[in-house]
Amino acid sequence: MASKKNEKKSEGLSSALRVKAGPVDLSSFDPRATTGFSGTKEEGREALAALAPEVSDWQERLFAEGRKGGERSVLLVLQGMDTSGKGGVIRHGAGLMDPQGLRITSFKAPTPAEKRRGFLWRIRQALPAPGQIGIFDRSHYEDVLIARVRNLVAAPVWNRRYDAINEFETELAGAGITVVKCFLHISPEMQKERLQARLDDPTKHWKYNPGDVDERQLWPAYTEAYEAAIEKCNADHAPWHVIPSDRKWYRNWAVTTLLLETLQDLNPEWPKADFDVALEKSRVAES
C-alpha cells in the first residue's frame, strides 16, 4: 500500500502541476497550458463530466469512513486573482459531488471581531469535519496577499505570518487533514476580457465590483506576493499547485482531477460492519 501510494503521487497530474521547492517565478508558468490533457475544449468538458461517478464514489468512501470513527478529511484551498474562477471550480468541479459531504467557505474581508481573534481563528472555524471535503474560496493566504499589497498590517506582522501558516498547516496534517492548495493562474489579458464580459452582461453585473479595477492596477505587487507565499509555504504535506486557468474547461478538469487523485491516494475503504450481519438479516426478515 505504501508503494502504491508513492507510485500514485509520482505519476499523476498532481505531481505535474505541483510547484517545486525553491524560488517561484509565475511568469514561467503558461496560463493557457493544458498540462496532462491533449484533447479539445469539448473533450475536456466531457472528461470532466466523466469524472463524476469516480469522484463521487471516493467521496462517499471518505464520508463513510468519517461516519464510522475515521478522522481524515481533505481541504482544497483555492486562490487566484479576481475572475480566475474560484467560484467556477466549485460550481463545475465540486458540483459533481454529493453536497452533503462538502463544506464550502468563502472568505471575505475579516470583520473587526474576526481580526481581534488573530487571522487563523476564522480559518479554524471553517475546517472540514472528519469525512468531509472542505473547500476554501480564498483563505488564510489573503493575510499575506492583500494584507501585504495593501499594507493592511505592518510589514513585520505579515512577515511573521508565513511561519504561522507553516505551523498551522503542519498541525492540520497531524490532525488528518490533507491540504491541497491551488493557485488559479490567469493572464492579465484574460482578466481584462472577463471583466469586460461581466460588464457586457446585465445578469453578471452583481459579480462586478469597481474595486476590481483598482486591484487590477496592483497586478505586479500581487504577483510578487503570490510568489512569496507559494515559495515560503510549500511543504510536502501542503503543496501548492499552479493551475493554468485561462481556459475554464481545463481549470475545472484539472482541479477536479487533483481532488480525485487526492482521494485515491487516501484510499478510504468501505467501513466493515460493526454488527452481526446474519443476525440483522434475520431480524429484518422477521420485522
Add this chain to the structure above:
Amino acid sequence: MASKKNEKKSEGLSSALRVKAGPVDLSSFDPRATTGFSGTKEEGREALAALAPEVSDWQERLFAEGRKGGERSVLLVLQGMDTSGKGGVIRHGAGLMDPQGLRITSFKAPTPAEKRRGFLWRIRQALPAPGQIGIFDRSHYEDVLIARVRNLVAAPVWNRRYDAINEFETELAGAGITVVKCFLHISPEMQKERLQARLDDPTKHWKYNPGDVDERQLWPAYTEAYEAAIEKCNADHAPWHVIPSDRKWYRNWAVTTLLLETLQDLNPEWPKADFDVALEKSRVAES
C-alpha cells in the same frame, strides 16, 4: 406580479402534494403514486436531469439577490422514516445546484449542551443566510416525533412544542425564509426491502444501524406522531407536502420540482448595477 404568484401556487405540483388543513390520515396517501408525472422511471430520471439548468439559474438569481442586500432565502425541511431517502433527495436533487448556494444540515440526537439551550437553539444556528437554500435532513420536528414516541421528554413538554414550532415558523416567514416541508412517505414493505438491500451490500453496511429495526417496530406510533405534527403545524406560510417515496426516481423529481416552483414563485430578479456601467467599461478598457 401578485396574480402571477397566485396562479403559480394554485397550479403547480406544490399544490397537488400539499397537505390540506384538518385531520391527517397517512394511510390515505399512496406511497407508490407518481402525482403530476405520467412517464416511466427512465423518463423520470431524464426529467430530473432536465431540471438542472432551470433550477440552477433560479438558485443563482436568489444567491445574487442575497449578495446585493436581499434578505430572502429558502428552507427545505426533509422528514421521513429510515430509508425514506432524505439523503438521496439531497444527493440527486440538491446535487443539481451550485453547492456554494446551499446550506445543508443533518441533525442527529441532540448533545447535552444543545438540549440545555432548548430544542430550537441548534435549529436557529443552522438557518440559511440571505440568498441561500437551506436543507434540513431531519429538523425540529424530531422533537415532536422521536421525542414523543420514545418518551424522551414528558408529554406536557412535547405537547407544548407544536405551538413553539408554529411561532418559530411564523417568525421565519417574517424574516424572509420560505419554508417548504416534505414528508417522504414510504410503505413499511419498502422499508423492509431497503434495509435488506443495505445488509446485502457490504458497501452499504455503514448506513445500517441495528437500532433501525427497533424503530421499525414502532411504525404505528411514528405514523401517529407524524400525523399529529403535520396536522398541527401546517400553516400557509410553512406548508407540509407528502411526497410518495416508494419510487426513488419520483421522490427526487418531485422534491426538486417543489424547490423549482418555490424559487419561481419568489421570482428573484438579477440585481441592477450599483455602479456606472459605461464608466466602468472605460476604466477596464484603459486598465
